[in-house]
Amino acid sequence: MTLTTAAPPRQWAVQTTDLVKVYGSGDTEVRALDGVTVRFERGRFTAIMGPSGSGKSTLMHCAAGLDAVTGGTVRIGGTELGGLSDRALTRLRRVSIGFVFQSFNLLPTLTAEQNIRLPLDLAGVRPDPAWFDHIVDVLGLADRLRHTPSQLSGGQQQRVACARALLARPEVVFADEPTGNLDSHSGAELLDFLRRSVHELGQTVVMVTHDPVAAGHADRALLLADGRLAADLTDPSADSVLDQLKRLGG
Template identity: 65%
Template sequence: MTTAAPPQSRQRAETAAARAAGVWKVYGSGEAQVVALRDVDVELERGRFTAIMGPSGSGKSTLMHCLAGLDSVTRGQVSIGETAVTGLSDAGLTKLRRDKVGFIFQQFNLLPTLSAEENILLPLAIAGRRPDPAWYATVIDTVGLRDRLHHRPSQLSGGQQQRVACARALVARPEVIFADEPTGNLDSRSGAEVLAFLRRSVTEYGQTIIMVTHDANAASYADRVVFLADGAIVHELTSPSADAVLDTMKSLDRRDGR
């Protein structure tokens, strides 16, 4: 990761950025058993913006946590790029997260003791790598934070904080960024800004993003939307409009009788 040329992933588009094969996730046992994921097979392509949607309890967050190596699977295989996530030790998972994965959370999750700039550079600092100055400048300008770099999180608005979180995820140029309801805590204008920014980083820089959301409008920014219900993939749309997503969601709700 030394060049400013962004999308080295595009050249290797033949391998998926993340893949789940026959994944089951079961909590508890006996009567209290809850099946969160049942036999999920999904491939998420490089350089694309994929949204995972589904009603509450559909298992969409569980799927993302399993894909990102934050949670273990009961059965099946998960891989990121060419790395098999399943069966990695804690040290292996730490290295995976350090080198290949970026996160954006609903609650921003910035360290209050660090400035915006320090928060953005934290993953590189933890990995002991120097930032690429050209790419760093690009990221800062894209998120529009140049005049806010020395502010503490408590001095930033929610939208600005989430943009810091996006920059933090992007600056290390991970193989894949997982975004967990990134607009869930934002007003619609700030949310739109963040989504536009994510869209741009996919289109212009070839970044792979997997986003969990229950907001149809947010999903409409994605190249592809995967729908989950009761722990299984039930539908899929490509480059959908917000209305198309909404209609699919309504049909899923009806199917669930909710």
């Protein structure tokens, strides 16, 4: 798929158009994103990569509504984020967007089950019991639901974070360096699950990573350089991503 491919709007989980993000002003101005137009197709696993300072994390933060844009538009499903109030944006993030971060972001006083349910509880939404049971079963967490984060391994904590992200059946799951705090075995298991969530559960996943091996699990890899889209790879391998990164100075 290329950026110019036409498709019905329903096929896109996330769209950014002429996205600009500027930090600072005058001599300290940094143009982190410089007119990025990109579409993330439903039911696909996309990795975002690039050298340090390329804008990859900024793109994810703006696309997820975590950071306000300087110019351009972001659309999640059929909703443009720029027109939302703070309250509406918060509700959209709780229900339509799932997040998986490097640091897990679990509340230490809550059990695994309570952490999984927390975003929907805050939004006043009752989860589908069958879907909850299915996610827990797929992630192997059924015997860990009453445990607090301190009683779980790093891999188990990240699986709890994945379950939390998937419970609302969101339009998209954004994963920011999700394997960064995991050992190689736990990291490989997590990447396998993210891929399965796309191909078996129909989820849309957008992952920021610095690891070409992690990007090799994706259906597509976008590479940024100097705040602009520099490459768009279909069915990437670790080697093809690494070759592109070398060309970009990463």
